[in-house]
Amino acid sequence: MLVLDRASPNARAGQVGRFLSRHRLATAAVLTVIAALVIVDVRLFVVPTSQKPARTDAIIVLGGPTFTSRLDAALALADRYPGTPLVVSTPGQVPCPDDVPATTPLTCFRPSPSSTQGEARAAAAFAAQHGWTSLSVVTTADQIWRARLRFSRCYDGELRMIQAPTSAWTRVSSVPYEMGATVKAEVFQRGC
Numbered sequence: 568m569l570v571l572d573r574a575s576p577n578a579r580a581g582q583v584g585r586f587l588s589r590h591r592l593a594t595a596a597v598l599t600v601i602a603a604l605v606i607v608d609v610r611l612f613v614v615p616t617s618q619k620p621a622r623t624d625a626i627i628v629l630g631g632p633t634f635t636s637r638l639d640a641a642l643a644l645a646d647r648y649p650g651t652p653l654v655v656s657t658p659g660q661v662p663c664p665d666d667v668p669a670t671t672p673l674t675c676f677r678p679s680p681s682s683t684q685g686e687a688r689a690a691a692a693f694a695a696q697h698g699w700t701s702l703s704v705v706t707t708a709d710q711i712w713r714a715r716l717r718f719s720r721c722y723d724g725e726l727r728m729i730q731a732p733t734s735a736w737t738r739v740s741s742v743p744y745e746m747g748a749t750v751k752a753e754v755f756q757r758g759c
Contacts, residue, residue, distance in 0.1 A: 617711055617730035622648045624699035627690045629683065629706040629714060631657040632664045640731035641705040645671045654693055656686045683717045688759060691721035701725035707733040709741035713749050721759035
């Protein structure tokens with residue numbers, strides 16, 4: 568014998584209400600996670616914490632002359648603190664800049680690997696070789712947080728992360744790359 572369960576209209580309404588309530592709760596949870604990610608991304612890659620310029624033992628430029636705003640900011644820093652060595656990363660086939668004043672000691676290097684990790688390793692080696700206890704690392708806003716992470720793993724001295732000017736669009740459009748690179752640094756490459 569076939570028995571049909573005929574739920575009352577009130578029971579069906581209760582089931583629909585519970586379904587909608589769970590759906591709203593799941594939607595709210597997803598939106599909360601997305602909002603949290605956006606806030607973290609903006610804080611880390613769009614408006615990161617950087618330091619004010621001060622005299623340090625050396626000025627390190629990440630990405631070298633391919634990022635003119637970084638090199639310009641580093642040159643302004645070198646002009647403000649004469650005699651401070653300028654150490655410029657020249658990844659790939661990028662040439663050493665030729666517009667550096669003769670009064671600024673200049674060293675160019677090719678990072679190995681050609682990445683922020685390679686730049687941090689090389690800067691730490693230069694610091695050990697020359698006895699530098701403080702470094703100004705010049706980069707753009709999108710890379711400051713990750714560069715600080717990489718450099719702090721390789722170098723024990725004082726780090727001043729100096730932000731070179733960049734457009735808001737560049738900062739925002741760099742977020743996906745920086746998120747991936749940060750996951751790589753935090754999960755897969757935790758050492759120097």
